[in-house]
Amino acid sequence: MASTIKDVAKKANVSIATVSRILNGQPGYSEKTKQKVLQVIEELGYQPNAVARGLINKKTHTIGVLFPSLWGSLVTDWLSGIEKAASEQGSSVIVCHTESNGEKTIKYLQLLGEKRVDGIIFVSEVLKKEYFQVIRKMNVPLVLLSTKSDSLPVPYVKVDDFQAAYSATEYLIHKGHRSIGMISGNSEDIIAGKPRIDGFIQAMKDNEIPLDGNNIVKTRGFGFNEGKTGLRELLSQKPDTTAIFAASDEIAIGAISTATLLGKKVPEDISIIGYDNINLASMSVPPLTTIHQPFIEMGEIAGKMLLNMMGTDKVPESKIIEHTVIERNSVKEI
Template identity: 50%
Template sequence: MMITIRDVAEKAQTSIATVSRVLNNLGGYSEQKKIEVLKAVDELGYESNAIARSMIVKKTNTIGVVFPNISSMLTYEFLNGIEDVTYKNNFNVIVSYTYSQPERMMKALRMLYEKRVDGIIFTSDVVNDEYLKYFEKIDIPVVFLSTKSDNSSIPYVKVNDFNAAYDATEYLIRNGHNTIGMISGNPEDPIAGFPRLEGYKSALKKANLPIEENLIRYGYDFNFEDGKNKFRELVDTNPDMTAIFAASDEMASGAITAAHQMDIEIPNQISIMGFDNTMIAEIAYPALTTLAQPLRKMGSEAVKLLLKNIDGEKFENEVILPHSIKERQSVKKIN
């Protein structure tokens, strides 16, 4: 039998209004009455109807998060940061995976709107005009995480991908490497592909090193298989290459695996630099030196930004978090 608020009121010998005020922490009752109501709630096993309450207060204490990839280590790190903040603020999270497919993305966004989420975190995907029009139509708070749109004022949290890639390449140069390959993302990706590629090229140019297209290979999903395949291509065509900058840790891990299969010692024969500092960087062998994004903090900051928006507080439209170099064992210093 379903226990109702009326049952709680009868057991606590008070009114339904008083029970409601106690449960919603609204005041207007004695401490003794509060104890009696909470005792009745506990003994009866009463659970308040969140749906009914949300219809009254126009708030569900739920946010939606859309990710392009379920298996990505980025997803794991971002979600940990998101959960850190939502848990402390009594919010629930609905997660949807879109595999970077526009049709699946629109379906996910419509589902979240139908669930009456209070806000949405849109993560690590290119923001097209169709998405922007839908965000404008539904008129609920949205925050971009690890992406942005130059055609929108929607707030975002990310690192500066150009500067981060520049610093990763410059680190290899400082360690004595002059012939540096790159396993890049899709150069038509304006969020991470193009900026990281341009950061690599800019660091070479600043050091008066030639930018050779033969030293660049392009992947499309920043994934392990891209890293394996493109490493083999780079090694086969560039015998003088001493280092590779991979545009993600998963790519770098794929490159290390290919190197083991080809009996190439990392870093004695070729150094490898990653990008992200996900868990995979620590478990790779040798452990991966990488450009570290503060991934968990990025997830946390995105939620904080969203909650301020939901509550009508002032918030920043742009949050750029600092990156760093995480040194491990995959880069060799050349005298």
């Protein structure tokens, strides 16, 4: 059976309160007493309970991170950045997989409250008012990563999706393309769907390129299969398309796969630019030109922002992170 704080106090012949003060760096004991307690802790192999210590110093040195999905390199990159920031300041990370399920999200928030986490990072989906209310009752700081709220006062770290989509579309235009289509992903997604559609439309209008309902295929998600079916639909309604802006790299890679099945070469017959710069983008055939989001950097910034709020109680300004176009071999100049 694991040793308890009572066992340590008994063997060191001191009070439980003295052991607690030593564990939490509080004053009220001699150096001789401290060394004696530390020696007993080592002899017994005592592991202080983080939650129990948190009851004393009101800090557990843990942060909760809620992800809608745990699949894909962007998630591991975000988490890598968050964990780097946390570990540098002696904090640990608890990861929760919500699956974008409201009931599951509430349960995880309640669990994080029971664990007495010091702060929360909410990633890549809409922060609903009921989530915000639960977090506010926990009285811990909150940072949004790769999402934002226009109605709730929460700092965020993200790329400007509208502007990044605009840049991707203009890249195709500057390469000489005029018959340009988009496979958009979920148009009802106000975080990544609608802003990227709006950016595509605005770039087309600003460059005086004809645009109608046939230019955009709106799929239900941002995955590989949406790219496969989306390309067929786009080419059926706009056969003269020479270039495509895909709202995610997975969509783009799915579109490349279908193009090959249809006997079309990329980029000789049709050019494709993606969005995200996930690891697979450089491994596709041909390697995918795409919009780069610096996911590791974004995660680290969000982590540092949260940790700073935990230490100062000051709400920082939100940060828009710069995107870049990564040129590879999937877009042809005409």
